Amino acid sequence: MELSRRDAMAALGALGVGAAAVGVRERTGSKDEEPEARVRETLVAAAEVVYPSEVSGVSEFVETFLTGRLDDDTHAEGLRAAVSDLDDAATEWYDGRFSALSPADRDRLLREIGADTAEEKPAGTTAERVRYYVVNELLLALYSSPTGGKLVDIENPQGHPGGIESYRQGPEV
Amino acid sequence: MSARTPIEDADVCVIGAGPAGALVADRLADVGREVVILEAGPRFDPADRLDRMERALRPAYDRPGVWGMGGDRDAHSNSGDRSYPLNHARVKGVGGSTLHWQGMVMRLHEDDFRSESARGVGIDWPIDYGDLRPYYVAAERELGVAGADDNPFGPPREEPFPMPAFPPSYSDSLFAGACEELGIAMHSVPNARNSESYDGRGACAGYGTCQPVCPSGAKYDASVHVERAEERGATVIDRAPVRRLEHDADRVTAARYTIPGGEIHTQEADAFVVACGGVETPRLLLLSESERYPDGLANSSGLVGKSFMEHLFAGVGGTIEEPTRQNHVGFLTSESHQFYDEADADLAPFKLEFFNYAGPSPVEEALTGDQWGDALLDQLRGSYGTHVGVGALVEQLPSEDSYVDLDPDVTDDRGLPVPDVHWSVDDRALRTLERANEVQREILGELGAEITWTVGPENTGPAFHHMGTTRMGGDPEGSVVTPDLRTHDLSNCWIAGSSVFPTGGAVNPTLTIAALALKTAENIDDAL
Numbered sequence: 001m002e003l004s005r006r007d008a009m010a011a012l013g014a015l016g017v018g019a020a021a022v023g024v025r026e027r028t029g030s031k032d033e034e035p036e037a038r039v040r041e042t043l044v045a046a047a048e049v050v051y052p053s054e055v056s057g058v059s060e061f062v063e064t065f066l067t068g069r070l071d072d073d074t075h076a077e078g079l080r081a082a083v084s085d086l087d088d089a090a091t092e093w094y095d096g097r098f099s100a101l102s103p104a105d106r107d108r109l110l111r112e113i114g115a116d117t118a119e120e121k122p123a124g125t126t127a128e129r130v131r132y133y134v135v136n137e138l139l140l141a142l143y144s145s146p147t148g149g150k151l152v153d154i155e156n157p158q159g160h161p162g163g164i165e166s167y168r169q170g171p172e173v
Numbered sequence: 174m175s176a177r178t179p180i181e182d183a184d185v186c187v188i189g190a191g192p193a194g195a196l197v198a199d200r201l202a203d204v205g206r207e208v209v210i211l212e213a214g215p216r217f218d219p220a221d222r223l224d225r226m227e228r229a230l231r232p233a234y235d236r237p238g239v240w241g242m243g244g245d246r247d248a249h250s251n252s253g254d255r256s257y258p259l260n261h262a263r264v265k266g267v268g269g270s271t272l273h274w275q276g277m278v279m280r281l282h283e284d285d286f287r288s289e290s291a292r293g294v295g296i297d298w299p300i301d302y303g304d305l306r307p308y309y310v311a312a313e314r315e316l317g318v319a320g321a322d323d324n325p326f327g328p329p330r331e332e333p334f335p336m337p338a339f340p341p342s343y344s345d346s347l348f349a350g351a352c353e354e355l356g357i358a359m360h361s362v363p364n365a366r367n368s369e370s371y372d373g374r375g376a377c378a379g380y381g382t383c384q385p386v387c388p389s390g391a392k393y394d395a396s397v398h399v400e401r402a403e404e405r406g407a408t409v410i411d412r413a414p415v416r417r418l419e420h421d422a423d424r425v426t427a428a429r430y431t432i433p434g435g436e437i438h439t440q441e442a443d444a445f446v447v448a449c450g451g452v453e454t455p456r457l458l459l460l461s462e463s464e465r466y467p468d469g470l471a472n473s474s475g476l477v478g479k480s481f482m483e484h485l486f487a488g489v490g491g492t493i494e495e496p497t498r499q500n501h502v503g504f505l506t507s508e509s510h511q512f513y514d515e516a517d518a519d520l521a522p523f524k525l526e527f528f529n530y531a532g533p534s535p536v537e538e539a540l541t542g543d544q545w546g547d548a549l550l551d552q553l554r555g556s557y558g559t560h561v562g563v564g565a566l567v568e569q570l571p572s573e574d575s576y577v578d579l580d581p582d583v584t585d586d587r588g589l590p591v592p593d594v595h596w597s598v599d600d601r602a603l604r605t606l607e608r609a610n611e612v613q614r615e616i617l618g619e620l621g622a623e624i625t626w627t628v629g630p631e632n633t634g635p636a637f638h639h640m641g642t643t644r645m646g647g648d649p650e651g652s653v654v655t656p657d658l659r660t661h662d663l664s665n666c667w668i669a670g671s672s673v674f675p676t677g678g679a680v681n682p683t684l685t686i687a688a689l690a691l692k693t694a695e696n697i698d699d700a701l
Contacts, residue, residue: 049545049546050545050546051545051546052546052547052549052550053546053547054547054550107546110545116543116544116545117543119232119233119541120231120232120233120540121233122233132231132233135545136231136540139536139539139540139545139549140227140230140231140536140539140540142539143535143536143539143553144230144536148536149535149536151550151553151554152535152550152553152554152557152558153496153554153557153558154498154500154501154535154557154558155501156379156381156501156502157381157500157534157535157536158230158380158381158382158500158503158534158535158536158537159226159227159230159380159381159382159536160379160380160381161378161379161380161388161389162378162379162501163378163379164339164368164376164377164378164379164502166379166498166501167342167343167379167498167501167502167506167529168340168341168342168343169343169498170343170346170496170498171495171496171498
């Protein structure tokens with residue numbers, strides 16, 4: 001199932017960042033290009049593990065979503081710190097940045113860090129922050145979007161302003 | 174109002190910016206009264222609502238945290254038979270608990286006003302349905318209610334709802350077949366939620382997070398009337414919790430409030446309206462004790478804080494062998510009052526609610542699991558899609574065993590004793606929970622559901638409807654406020670809100686709160 005830029009914009013719109021903000025940011029560029037590029041690269045790499053294999057268009061979806069999320073300075077700082085910690089662990093344990101690892105090693109590293117069983121906490125341990133800013137950031141974007149919802153047969157998932165028609169409709173034959 | 178200083182020459186000081194206080198303030202400002210509202214919590218920025226929705230979805234934040242509840246400001250005690258999650262049940266701020274409410278707004282039934290006479294238990298209200306009927310009409314217009322006149326068990330109506338009802342959900346159609354077999358009539362739910370544009374607010378956008386936050390503003394909250402009151406000249410002082418009402422023998426003279434930083438100010442006015450909800454209203458009266466009123470202000474009856482009531486939740490849920498299309502929206506579209514007026518001394522009134530959000534929401538489940546990738550998707554597909562649920566609200570009788578008082582051993586951030594909720598549930602309510610469960614099991618059985626959960630007498634919880642702690646009545650020895658909602662003891666002090674309910678019925682209380690608030694505003698204007 002193809003994730004679209006529209007899905008990313010829908011997820012952003014639901015989570016507090018409008019399309020206008022994304023447009024401005026895309027035109028003017030970032031205040032701090034290198035760390036933000038690293039965040040994008042890392043979360044795209046994480047999404048390839050965290051998202052189900054039947055979705056495509058992951059890279060554009062994640063990058064578009066992040067463009068809005070990075071506009072929030074506090075959130076961006078948390079994202080950068082979690083990505084930095086993830087890369088430190090990747091370098092120490094696997095001898096390369098997270099995004100350079102194979103998908104199997106990325107999956108293994110996220111679990112070794114404890115992000116699979118940790119509860120998300122924006123100011124918690126490394127595992128809790130990676131869960132919050134990397135794993136759950138991506139899952140929230142996906143499963144509150146129309147395409148992510150459709151994976152589970154819900155066209156209007158919580159968090160998406162999909163109107164008041166779908167709740168009345170029966171299952172598709 | 175950055176200085177948060179008192180205003181001069183106030184006609185009316187309203188304490189609390191929830192639905193009761195907001196409506197009183199708006200009406201009185203509209204007729205030219207100089208009104209000041211003192212609100213304990215902050216004024217929330219509407220632009221933050223999407224962030225609050227994210228908090229509601231993410232497991233890092235608990236439910237009180239969505240609207241900033243908790244901490245020393247909101248400390249409380251629980252000394253009753255049952256623990257009461259007070260900070261889950263309220264919001265402090267401009268808009269009050271309507272910021273996080275579900276938004277269901279129905280009228281009390283006629284017998285709810287005469288419980289003792291008609292059902293042989295509880296007490297009668299000093300007013301009847303007919304007295305409140307015109308105010309219900311006005312309240313439906315003010316809040317903006319989407320509904321249909323299709324409830325064969327409801328009280329008589331004279332005018333259509335301001336907006337058409339939300340149509341039934343797909344899962345309602347599944348329940349309809351089962352209920353028809355059982356002879357149970359379903360009908361629409363009146364919602365304080367725009368089914369179309371109304372009063373300058375857009376139609377519901379379907380975010381699905383109504384409780385605890387509506388990002389679109391389609392769900393009514395009392396900030397609507399606070400802002401309207403301000404446009405009409407009222408002054409709002411937020412983050413200004415009132416610590417005491419100064420008074421003489423017959424009148425309240427001033428409200429003393431604390432502002433951020435700890436400075437204390439004194440707001441004088443000709444009339445005072447205490448509209449702080451079923452817990453903080455009695456707390457403020459008790460905190461205002463004096464030599465003249467050693468047991469608390471307006472408490473000659475000894476009933477301030479007594480008869481704390483809630484609505485008890487009963488529910489049964491499970492799964493069926495076909496899709497049920499849950500969690501597309503966060504509100505209800507069908508219920509049944511069929512069993513409501515069978516109430517007597519043994520069984521309480523109750524209403525049934527047919528869920529549109531039974532079972533897990535995929536996005537919330539995704540954020541709490543131990544899986545990701547294909548394994549998570551398999552898990553979500555396995556858990557979402559076939560759930561059904563039927564809830565119920567059950568009346569709790571007023572009882573001396575259920576009350577709110579002060580805990581002298583625990584203080585809040587201002588050094589004041591916190592409210593201590595002694596919540597206890599009567600046997601009639603417990604029997605009714607079992608009866609509601611029986612009906613719910615019959616419905617799910619007719620649907621062929623495998624039942625996976627039950628909430629009944631053993632594990633019931635509150636619906637977050639605080640009622641009954643400053644009862645209305647004609648007898649000063651048996652009530653705190655008059656039928657005109659003025660305290661028996663003090664000639665310029667009114668109480669607005671569900672604390673004046675003598676009994677609670679089994680319908681959501683906010684429409685009745687609003688109707689009584691409109692009545693109170695008229696009474697105050699007449700008195701002034």
